[in-house]
Amino acid sequence: MLIFLVAGLVAGCVYAVAAVGLVLTYSSSRIFNFAHGEIAFFVAITFHWLAFSHGMNRFLAGAIAAFVVSPLIGLGLWAGLFRKLTHAPPAVRLVATVGLFVAIGPLSRIVFGTEQIQDLRGLGPYPHHNYSWLGVPLDSDQIIVLVTTILLAVALVLLLRYTAFGLSVRATVDAPSLASTAGINVAVVSAGSWMIGTTLAGISGIMLAPLRGYLDSQFTFLILGAFAGVVIARMHSLPLAFAGSLLVGVVQNLIRWKPIEDVINHVVNRDSVWVRGLQPSLPFLIMLAFLVCYRGLGRERFVVDNRRGTEEPDLLADAAPEADVAAVDPARGPSPSADATTVGRWRRLARTPPGGLVFLAAAWLFLPLWLHGSRALWLGLAGKGLCVAIIALSYTVVAGEGGLISLCQITFAGIGGLLVGQLVVNNNMSVLAATALAVVIVVPIGLLAALPSLRLGDLYVALATLAFAELVQNTWFQLDGISNFGSGVPVPRPKIGPIAFGGDTAFFRLVLIVFVLVAIVVRNMQRSTTGLTLAATRSSEVASATMGISIVRAKLVAFGLSAAIAALGGAFYVQYARVAQPIEFLWPFGLVWLAIVVTWGVRSPTAALLAGTLYAVTPDVFSSLLHLQGKWLEVPGLMFGLGALGLAREPRGALVQIREGRRGKQRRRSAKRDQRTAAVA
Amino acid sequence: MTSPLAAPTAQPTVARLSVHGLEVRYGEALAVAGVDLEVAAGTAVAVLGANGAGKSSLAAAIVGAVPVARGRVHIDGTDVTAWAAHRVARLGIAFVPEGRGIFPHLSVADNLRALLRAAVEPAERADALGRALSTFPVLRDRARQLAGTLSGGEQQMLALARVLAAPPRLLVADEMSLGLAPKLVDLVFESLARAKAQGVTILLVEQYVDRALELADTAVVLRQGRVDWHGPSTEAREHAVSGYLGGG
Numbered sequence: 001m002l003i004f005l006v007a008g009l010v011a012g013c014v015y016a017v018a019a020v021g022l023v024l025t026y027s028s029s030r031i032f033n034f035a036h037g038e039i040a041f042f043v044a045i046t047f048h049w050l051a052f053s054h055g056m057n058r059f060l061a062g063a064i065a066a067f068v069v070s071p072l073i074g075l076g077l078w079a080g081l082f083r084k085l086t087h088a089p090p091a092v093r094l095v096a097t098v099g100l101f102v103a104i105g106p107l108s109r110i111v112f113g114t115e116q117i118q119d120l121r122g123l124g125p126y127p128h129h130n131y132s133w134l135g136v137p138l139d140s141d142q143i144i145v146l147v148t149t150i151l152l153a154v155a156l157v158l159l160l161r162y163t164a165f166g167l168s169v170r171a172t173v174d175a176p177s178l179a180s181t182a183g184i185n186v187a188v189v190s191a192g193s194w195m196i197g198t199t200l201a202g203i204s205g206i207m208l209a210p211l212r213g214y215l216d217s218q219f220t221f222l223i224l225g226a227f228a229g230v231v232i233a234r235m236h237s238l239p240l241a242f243a244g245s246l247l248v249g250v251v252q253n254l255i256r257w258k259p260i261e262d263v264i265n266h267v268v269n270r271d272s273v274w275v276r277g278l279q280p281s282l283p284f285l286i287m288l289a290f291l292v293c294y295r296g297l298g299r300e301r302f303v304v305d306n307r308r309g310t311e312e313p314d315l316l317a318d319a320a321p322e323a324d325v326a327a328v329d330p331a332r333g334p335s336p337s338a339d340a341t342t343v344g345r346w347r348r349l350a351r352t353p354p355g356g357l358v359f360l361a362a363a364w365l366f367l368p369l370w371l372h373g374s375r376a377l378w379l380g381l382a383g384k385g386l387c388v389a390i391i392a393l394s395y396t397v398v399a400g401e402g403g404l405i406s407l408c409q410i411t412f413a414g415i416g417g418l419l420v421g422q423l424v425v426n427n428n429m430s431v432l433a434a435t436a437l438a439v440v441i442v443v444p445i446g447l448l449a450a451l452p453s454l455r456l457g458d459l460y461v462a463l464a465t466l467a468f469a470e471l472v473q474n475t476w477f478q479l480d481g482i483s484n485f486g487s488g489v490p491v492p493r494p495k496i497g498p499i500a501f502g503g504d505t506a507f508f509r510l511v512l513i514v515f516v517l518v519a520i521v522v523r524n525m526q527r528s529t530t531g532l533t534l535a536a537t538r539s540s541e542v543a544s545a546t547m548g549i550s551i552v553r554a555k556l557v558a559f560g561l562s563a564a565i566a567a568l569g570g571a572f573y574v575q576y577a578r579v580a581q582p583i584e585f586l587w588p589f590g591l592v593w594l595a596i597v598v599t600w601g602v603r604s605p606t607a608a609l610l611a612g613t614l615y616a617v618t619p620d621v622f623s624s625l626l627h628l629q630g631k632w633l634e635v636p637g638l639m640f641g642l643g644a645l646g647l648a649r650e651p652r653g654a655l656v657q658i659r660e661g662r663r664g665k666q667r668r669r670s671a672k673r674d675q676r677t678a679a680v681a
Numbered sequence: 682m683t684s685p686l687a688a689p690t691a692q693p694t695v696a697r698l699s700v701h702g703l704e705v706r707y708g709e710a711l712a713v714a715g716v717d718l719e720v721a722a723g724t725a726v727a728v729l730g731a732n733g734a735g736k737s738s739l740a741a742a743i744v745g746a747v748p749v750a751r752g753r754v755h756i757d758g759t760d761v762t763a764w765a766a767h768r769v770a771r772l773g774i775a776f777v778p779e780g781r782g783i784f785p786h787l788s789v790a791d792n793l794r795a796l797l798r799a800a801v802e803p804a805e806r807a808d809a810l811g812r813a814l815s816t817f818p819v820l821r822d823r824a825r826q827l828a829g830t831l832s833g834g835e836q837q838m839l840a841l842a843r844v845l846a847a848p849p850r851l852l853v854a855d856e857m858s859l860g861l862a863p864k865l866v867d868l869v870f871e872s873l874a875r876a877k878a879q880g881v882t883i884l885l886v887e888q889y890v891d892r893a894l895e896l897a898d899t900a901v902v903l904r905q906g907r908v909d910w911h912g913p914s915t916e917a918r919e920h921a922v923s924g925y926l927g928g929g
Contacts (some may be wrong), residue, residue, distance in 0.1 A: 183799020
């Protein structure tokens with residue numbers, strides 16, 4: 001048992017260092033950095049590049065990577081991005097870090113090359129020195145992790161408890177406005193916290209790499225463990241984040257202890273995918289357990305609301321109806337402590353720009369006339385883009401209307417698509433009937449995924465949905481019957497009576513019709529009572545509740561509808577690919593989809609169409625049209641991530657920016673015309 | 682990187698406040714609409730008015746807690762209009778915001794340390810902390826307790842202890858008596874009177890008209906973000922009441 005306990009403590013220490021960094025940055029800026037693990041990855045690769053590609057002394061390389069590169073990343077991110085996002089709606093803050101998550105992977109491959117690093121060298125000697133303590137074998141890198149974590153914990157306690165900076169950090173975390181009026185420069189504190197936070201991310205990355213390898217997927221694993229620690233800490237307690245992360249590491253390893261394994265084996269087959277998927281999913285299961293527990297206690301809600309009430313009001317949540325009311329009722333204004341310019345800017349987020357959807361759909365209808373012969377590849381990709389666009393419409397509903405950042409829309413799409421494969425192959429069902437049934441089945445699954453977190457606030461919805469995605473990915477997606485031993489389940493293209501949609505052109509037209517129909521449903525929903533209810537809920541949950549609106553019901557409607565749309569998109573996606581494979585529906589891809597959708601505008605069906613098409617077409621534009629190779633093929637991923645970062649400048653998305661730019665030009669032209677006319681007169 | 686808690690700059694003991702044409706906007710809404718105000722060094726001015734008259738916005742704008750849309754704020758002739766709140770605080774300006782003005786998740790002692798650091802030279806900080814804790818004995822007993830767990834009255838004592846232990850050059854107090862029992866309201870006004878006796882310039886935003894006018898030398902009545910009346914506090918009561926009845 002001791003062996004597993006110590007192994008768990010080593011893993012827990014890495015999680016703990018990352019989790020403390022996350023809590024620190026979240027507390028000082030209210031930005032939860034989804035890219036924390038990617039930053040850890042980038043710093044680890046930097047360390048490897050310095051130490052092993054350029055022969056630098058490994059301790060010097062570690063020091064440069066951890067204490068120069070990492071804090072500079074933190075300072076750069078704070079100055080260039082997060083400083084501007086402190087007053088942004090939670091959804092915008094979240095999605096900006098999702099954009100960072102999407103961008104850093106490709107960026108590191110562009111900078112350091114796409115070749116995967118195979119060795120497991122770290123700060124310790126290589127090959128590892130092995131030691132034994134109380135009969136527990138420990139290698140040199142594990143000892144470095146334990147000692148570094150203890151030193152960091154002591155250093156952090158001393159810094160936060162006994163220094164002026166520590167007192168400033170604690171005061172700023174507690175009440176930023178009051179801290180500012182008490183003479184504390186909260187901008188410096190926030191920048192310092194980001195520098196410390198990214199330094200801790202970097203250190204955790206350097207510690208993790210020799211244990212798990214220099215693979216970005218392993219760093220995603222790191223961040224999942226750290227997220228669980230952060231949820232246990234309710235986002236603000238550093239000691240709890242530390243202890244919670246240790247707990248996650250220990251539990252994750254203890255389930256491999258024989259007596260526990262025997263118990264599990266007694267209940268289910270040890271080699272079953274459910275047991276194999278249990279260990280990687282444990283951080284999320286623990287996270288979900290704590291979410292449900294906090295939901296029951298109502299504790300977290302209190303913390304979140306209390307902060308909103310006493311601090312800079314979360315001007316957020318786009319508040320469309322309120323903004324409109326304020327416009328007609330001059331006596332009414334926002335909360336007195338709101339920042340004037342910020343309010344107007346963020347509230348405009350809610351106004352849906354009129355879409356060019358009809359124009360675009362009509363243009364798409366004629367695409368097959370142009371894309372044939374040698375250009376047929378592009379028609380296929382455009383069809384794929386339409387399938388992704390349907391899934392993207394699910395973001396329009398859940399994020400645009402519901403104001404909820406769901407990170408498991410791709411999982412709903414995957415469940416929908418994979419179910420279609422199963423129903424067609426195992427039940428001899430027609431593909432369209434299977435599609436309809438899959439959509440119906442996914443709706444309650446969507447509601448179930450949303451339930452644990454809906455009352456807890458925006459960030460918890462993102463974390464809980466990510467937990468759900470990871471859980472499904474590690475278990476159901478791994479079933480041999482679902483993945484068909486990795487080769488996927490063949491799915492035919494649909495046929496309605498005598499009309500077959502087997503060819504790319506026919507299938508493209510079918511998916512286009514489905515997309516337009518779903519877009520019409522989404523538009524109508526936006527203008528319906530449900531849409532108004534969701535708008536009211538986004539604007540003010542308290543006010544909505546006092547009007548008799550059931551906030552949970554409104555959000556569940558958004559979630560259920562979005563799950564159905566995502567499943568529909570997933571079903572058509574597997575029909576496009578002619579095969580249902582779980583690997584197409586991994587949640588990191590979903591973050592890319594989300595990043596592209598919000599870049600164009602999360603409330604616009606037109607943006608969904610553009611996002612889906614760009615996702616499908618851009619990589620081939622780089623490889624087939626521009627003939628780029630190697631690391632340059634990472635550029636589209638980088639662009640998608642950077643696009644989402646642009647939200648800091650314009651939270652309503654690029655479409656609105658383009659439209660307003662055009663209107664501005666028209667206004668200027670018309671003003672000039674008037675001047676000329678006046679001059680002539 | 683400079684310390685976020687830099688020591689205060691040396692300043693004369695009491696401050697003079699001048700506000701000219703001050704406007705505060707929240708989006709389209711105009712909360713303060715061109716207020717002019719003079720507070721002579723060592724005097725107290727009461728700002729009165731109904732809810733929504735713009736009192737809190739005026740106070741917050743003076744200390745840099747909300748941005749000024751138009752107009753100027755001078756402290757001892759220095760234009761601080763565009764200054765961040767922490768820079769204004771380092772001039773020796775204390776702001777007790779509506780509510781309690783404490784850090785709820787910090788201990789009582791840490792609250793005082795954080796609140797006093799910008800107000801007191803490093804060499805005097807230990808003495809100032811000792812004075813603050815002995816101002817109200819209950820605070821010394823609860824020095825290690827989280828401030829958020831104190832009663833409302835004790836929390837206000839904590840806010841006042843900072844003021845009394847290290848008298849600021851200008852105190853901007855926003856509704857300090859809000860939600861307190863009558864005995865504690867007495868304590869608040871006694872403490873403010875002590876601060877005034879120590880020479881602190883006070884801008885007092887208050888709903889307890891009579892108590893505020895007892896303390897103040899002059900008064901300003903705001904209505905819908907504008908100065909409706911200003912003059913000696915002895916003549917202010919009638920105007921203040923009409924301001925309240927007349928609505929914001």
